Amino acid sequence: MIDFEWYRSFISIYKHQSVSAAARARFLTQPAMSQHLAALEAEVGEVLFIRAPRKMIPTDKGKELYARIVPLIENLETMTLEITHAASPTILAPIIRLGSAGEYFTKRALSRVHDLEVRFSVQFGITSALIESLQNDQLDLAIATQKLHLPGIEYTKIEEETFVIVVPFDAEVNVGEHSVEEWLNEQRWISYGLELPIIRRIWKEHFQKRPKIRPYHVMSDLRTILEAIEYGMGMSILPTYLIQESLQQQKVKVIFPDLTFTNELYAAYKIEQKQNPIYQHIIKGLKQT
Known part of the structure; x- marks a missing residue:
């Protein structure tokens, strides 16, 4: 029987294109991540990745599996988070570690998120430093003035x-x-x-x-x-x-x-948190005009 965690590890490897990076993102050891992938490949009966130097390249079967299971896994995780949040109204609001330029958060973002049912721990800095903190799991969300194309990071445009x-x-x-x-x-x-x-x-x-x-x-x-x-x-x-x-x-x-001149602003977050309803709630608030 296929373990649900095998799927999650497979998705993480697919997104990060690296077993070690996927292991860090899932707070697992690299051997454990490799075991998950090997077990899933044995169950499926086909190789899912070609092991290239410093990169995991998905095979056609790997691409097919990813396309089929990602919507199901993301919907299941989103539903679980929503049910947990709805069933526990007395629990303190979640803490979100948010990074931003100080002037933007003070003069723009604060007016848009002050009434959200979220507790913020805010860190100020320039985009490069904030994205690095995001990669190192020191932030949950960052307001970025540019897209830095780094593995595991995704962006949603907020405004110009x-x-x-x-x-x-x-x-x-x-x-x-x-x-x-x-x-x-x-x-x-x-x-x-x-x-x-x-x-x-x-x-x-x-x-x-x-x-x-x-x-x-x-x-x-x-x-x-x-x-x-x-x-x-x-x-x-x-x-x-x-x-x-x-x-x-x-x-x-x-x-x-x-x-x-105009400049685009983005909400940046880890790819695996894309469907997190709390993150989406904050991003929707930041997009208010």
């Missing part, structure tokens, strides 16, 4: 953020005989990093080149950059969701409104 050029409200903008690019190159810029990680996007999309500027100030927090602009310390490029209150209070203003 729009970035604009922001200056102090009383700043004078007089391009004169200069081109817009020349004028921008001469200004005092506040950057998120020395390599101009956000400023470069404007130049790439609108001028098809790298900017010829050196940042006057470097501040690795968009909220701090906004306050610096309010104090007249320079100009920068910020997401529109962050500056609404400052615009209304006439502390800053947007210049050259045609010079913008």
Whole structure:
């Protein structure tokens, strides 16, 4: 008789393309994972993977089996989680370890998830660090500003953020005989990093080149950059969701409104948690407009 755990191990190996990575994801030893696969292959009567260096390649039989059992296994796990949650209303809400950029969580995400029946343990950081924590099981979900194509990680788009050029409200903008690019190159810029990680996007999309500027100030927090602009310390490029209150209070203003770019934001999670109803509940909340 086939053990249900054999199927789960087979699915994990299929998704991770590695016995060792699948074992880590399932909190099993590598020998145990290999035993599950060998037992399933013996029961099926055919080889399910070709063992290549550093990679497990599914055979036609392996592909067929995966296509047939994945919907059944995922539906069964989802139903079990939903029944458990519904049958235990008095149990404390689950704790979800969520990673995000601090400014996005504070100014955008928090308003969308504050009323969910979930307890959050929030970690702030840049996308690369958050995805690494997700891979190492230190986070359950991460809000990512880009897709890093790593084994075992899947992404669901949440929304698009729009970035604009922001200056102090009383700043004078007089391009004169200069081109817009020349004028921008001469200004005092506040950057998120020395390599101009956000400023470069404007130049790439609108001028098809790298900017010829050196940042006057470097501040690795968009909220701090906004306050610096309010104090007249320079100009920068910020997401529109962050500056609404400052615009209304006439502390800053947007210049050259045609010079913008959009960036996609994603919820990132382990592939095996794709059908987790709690994760889907949070992602649905994050997608609210």
